[in-house]
Amino acid sequence: MRSVIKLGMAVAGVGLLATAASADMLQVKGSDTIINLVQKEAEVYMQQNAGAKISVTGGGSGTGIAALINKKCAIANSSRAINAKEVESATSSGVAPSRIVIAIDGLSVVVNGSNPLNKLTMDQIGKIFRGEIQNWSEVGGSNMPINLYGRQSNSGTYGFFREMVLKGEYSSKMNTMNGNSQIVEAVKADPSGIGYIGVGYAKNASGVTILDVAMGQNGSYKSPLDKAAVEAGQYPIARPLYQYVNGTPTGAIKDFLSFELSEQGQRIVEEEGFYPISAEYKEANAKFGL
Amino acid sequence: MTMKRQLKEKLIEWFFLLNGILVILILGGIFILLLKNALPAFREVSLKDFVISPIWNPDAYDKPTYGLLPMLVSSLMVTVGALIVAIPLGIGTAAYMSDVARPRVREIVKPLVEILAGIPSVVVGFLGIVLVGPFITHLTGARNGLNALNGSILLAVMALPTIISLSEDALASVPRAYEEASLALGANKWQTVVRVKIPAAASGILAACMLGMGRAIGETMTVLMATGNAAAFPNSFLGPVKTMTSTIAIELGEVAYYTTHFYMLFAVGLILFIITFIINVISDIVFHKHTRAQL
Numbered sequence: 001m002r003s004v005i006k007l008g009m010a011v012a013g014v015g016l017l018a019t020a021a022s023a024d025m026l027q028v029k030g031s032d033t034i035i036n037l038v039q040k041e042a043e044v045y046m047q048q049n050a051g052a053k054i055s056v057t058g059g060g061s062g063t064g065i066a067a068l069i070n071k072k073c074a075i076a077n078s079s080r081a082i083n084a085k086e087v088e089s090a091t092s093s094g095v096a097p098s099r100i101v102i103a104i105d106g107l108s109v110v111v112n113g114s115n116p117l118n119k120l121t122m123d124q125i126g127k128i129f130r131g132e133i134q135n136w137s138e139v140g141g142s143n144m145p146i147n148l149y150g151r152q153s154n155s156g157t158y159g160f161f162r163e164m165v166l167k168g169e170y171s172s173k174m175n176t177m178n179g180n181s182q183i184v185e186a187v188k189a190d191p192s193g194i195g196y197i198g199v200g201y202a203k204n205a206s207g208v209t210i211l212d213v214a215m216g217q218n219g220s221y222k223s224p225l226d227k228a229a230v231e232a233g234q235y236p237i238a239r240p241l242y243q244y245v246n247g248t249p250t251g252a253i254k255d256f257l258s259f260e261l262s263e264q265g266q267r268i269v270e271e272e273g274f275y276p277i278s279a280e281y282k283e284a285n286a287k288f289g290l
Numbered sequence: 291m292t293m294k295r296q297l298k299e300k301l302i303e304w305f306f307l308l309n310g311i312l313v314i315l316i317l318g319g320i321f322i323l324l325l326k327n328a329l330p331a332f333r334e335v336s337l338k339d340f341v342i343s344p345i346w347n348p349d350a351y352d353k354p355t356y357g358l359l360p361m362l363v364s365s366l367m368v369t370v371g372a373l374i375v376a377i378p379l380g381i382g383t384a385a386y387m388s389d390v391a392r393p394r395v396r397e398i399v400k401p402l403v404e405i406l407a408g409i410p411s412v413v414v415g416f417l418g419i420v421l422v423g424p425f426i427t428h429l430t431g432a433r434n435g436l437n438a439l440n441g442s443i444l445l446a447v448m449a450l451p452t453i454i455s456l457s458e459d460a461l462a463s464v465p466r467a468y469e470e471a472s473l474a475l476g477a478n479k480w481q482t483v484v485r486v487k488i489p490a491a492a493s494g495i496l497a498a499c500m501l502g503m504g505r506a507i508g509e510t511m512t513v514l515m516a517t518g519n520a521a522a523f524p525n526s527f528l529g530p531v532k533t534m535t536s537t538i539a540i541e542l543g544e545v546a547y548y549t550t551h552f553y554m555l556f557a558v559g560l561i562l563f564i565i566t567f568i569i570n571v572i573s574d575i576v577f578h579k580h581t582r583a584q585l
Contacts, residue, residue, distance in 0.1 A: 169347070175436065
């Protein structure tokens with residue numbers, strides 16, 4: 001009970017802060033996968049535009065989209081597409097979410113560095129995370145039970161991975177971690193662990209092996225670190241990373257988005273370990289005047 | 291003059307009465323709010339499913355299920371684990387402080403214990419991740435240190451200050467005559483503390499432990515960070531658990547308002563409220579028995 005009050009106070013406090021600050025500050029909220037990237041973009045943007053104020057916070061894609069719908073933020077970061085339920089609730093509160101693609105992610109599957117395995121198929125990864133394969137020996141590893149590390153349900157990565165790879169339910173034995181870094185740490189410490197993280201986090205991680213992934217048994221195995229493969233769509237679990245805004249962006253919001261999509265902004269995307277957007281997404285973004 | 295003083299007295303009286311009423315109103319208000327938001331949940335999910343369904347998965351790929359049991363068991367596991375660690379330690383420390391320690395030492399230890407109570411739960415959770423977790427993997431060979439045992443140890447640390455200071459008060463309020471009689475009969479210090487003072491203070495100590503338990507079961511941030519949060523039914527202290535408090539904290543941020551899932555989270559909160567309420571009422575009754583016995 002005490003914690004319920006605490007939580008309530010925290011929520012109320014955050015709400016107050018948000019309304020107090022929203023007067024002149026651009027609020028960006030959502031996905032923990034791209035929080036570092038957007039923070040970096042905001043930093044550089046603010047250096048170049050004196051007077052611009054942008055606050056970037058995390059909480060998960062679902063949290064960001066909920067905040068956009070409740071008009072608590074101007075831009076929602078999301079590592080998954082908005083779902084039907086959210087569109088419905090947005091419409092009923094008079095918000096029209098527009099989707100802008102700011103970067104591409106090669107979602108990376110990692111295992112402990114001591115695990116001899118270095119590749120899996122999509123089907124195998126799905127079976128592992130659904131709990132149908134429970135021992136490493138079944139996929140050519142040593143005889144060791146598999147320990148799963150995933151994200152919590154407010155994570156866009158959690159949702160995307162389920163839609164794209166599992167196409168079913170996560171094993172209830174999966175440990176649900178707070179963020180990408182916590183998964184890296186857990187897999188690093190656990191010889192039998194496996195987890196999924198954004199490529200931006202995988203690149204700099206030590207002590208874990210980033211697996212090559214193939215679509216099917218006869219497909220070619222590709223690494224999420226292989227830029228050409230991700231950009232050509234050959235890496236099976238590549239995904240666009242989104243920012244959602246209400247309606248057609250104007251003013252400060254439009255200015256910041258344009259910066260992110262500019263050559264300089266896309267260079268930051270690469271520096272942070274993600275991939276720049278392709279022509280196809282550029283075209284889609286152009287619909288919103290970007 | 292006396293009129294003025296009387297009025298002042300009355301005003302002060304009313305002020306305190308008002309404070310008391312306000313607290314009761316807040317408590318009642320929270321209960322009604324929880325109840326109002328929890329009841330609609332059972333329009334779509336039967337109470338029976340809520341109680342017996344083996345899994346909590348409101349965000350399911352196919353069909354959402356709302357099972358209280360794995361969370362309830364998880365919460366009870368970490369709480370009982372915490373008490374197993376904290377009660378002997380707490381009573382031991384309390385006995386040391388009230389009967390063994392020199393006054394100088396006591397003056398130092400008592401505030402230190404109180405400082406322990408002031409450590410923010412997120413800091414304790416952090417220690418769980420970087421310190422207790424790796425220690426558990428090292429010691430037990432468990433593959434991951436984020437589990438029920440980790441949560442228990444951290445909650446024990448958090449419940450300790452409550453247990454220590456209230457137990458110490460209880461021990462200190464045992465009439466000196468008991469101690470003197472025991473020593474006069476030839477009992478040594480150890481026998482006096484263990485067989486006379488602790489039994490005499492038992493109800494106060496029990497109340498302290500109950501309050502410590504209430505502290506442990508409602509704690510959120512620490513268990514959220516340190517217990518792994520897997521939805522499966524817990525099967526061992528070395529496996530991950532997802533408590534009622536972590537579930538609410540994780541899911542309330544992203545849930546669509548006024549949906550079954552939303553109401554269900556309030557239902558879980560209501561259960562938690564009832565549990566802590568019962569624990570507090572029991573400890574209160576026990577404690578009053580204790581103080582009355584002293585008079």
